Amino acid sequence: MRLKLFFFLVNxxxxxxxxxxxxxxxxxxxxxxxxxxxxxxxxxxEFINDIISYSKKFLGTPYKYAGTxxxxxxxxxxxxYVFGNFGLRITRTSYSMAEFGETVRLSKVRPGDLxxxxxxxxxxxxxxxxxLVVESTDNGILMIHSSSSRGVVIDNFSxxxxxxxxxxxxxxxxxxxxx
Numbered sequence: 001m002r003l004k005l006f007f008f009l010v011n012x013x014x015x016x017x018x019x020x021x022x023x024x025x026x027x028x029x030x031x032x033x034x035x036x037x038x039x040x041x042x043x044x045x046e047f048i049n050d051i052i053s054y055s056k057k058f059l060g061t062p063y064k065y066a067g068t069x070x071x072x073x074x075x076x077x078x079x080x081y082v083f084g085n086f087g088l089r090i091t092r093t094s095y096s097m098a099e100f101g102e103t104v105r106l107s108k109v110r111p112g113d114l115x116x117x118x119x120x121x122x123x124x125x126x127x128x129x130x131x132l133v134v135e136s137t138d139n140g141i142l143m144i145h146s147s148s149s150r151g152v153v154i155d156n157f158s159x160x161x162x163x164x165x166x167x168x169x170x171x172x173x174x175x176x177x178x179x
Contacts, residue, residue: 056154063151088175094129101174111134114171115157
């Protein structure tokens, strides 16, 4: 049974891999390595701003385990729903989402990037939570996510005693709109 499940998941992954526009062609672990010594700068595209604006419409929506609708969201269900509204197909779970895109340094995150975290167990190294960066300034990294205790909220990651020790990685998806 486990073997069948494994092959099923591999097939789903491969179908997504070959049909998705979310994957970047570059397989480097870090954009800072790709663009080392480059003056290339990225700006917020209108598309990413639209995604962020749309996500904010759900502030206050309650948390619901496995929720993928405005009735209630879990963390990955929220990202899945928001991206789906823009025709972006993305996997449903946070640990699967963490496999896509380019890993970026926390100091280089920008709006539209995804942040991935451990769950309640600080000793774990498994992805258990995802958030969408809505702003990155000298005042911190603001992220929108569905919290199990507060529903959809915006938190300042940079000032969070809860999220800082749980941070695992940041990922940048290829929305096809980099300037």
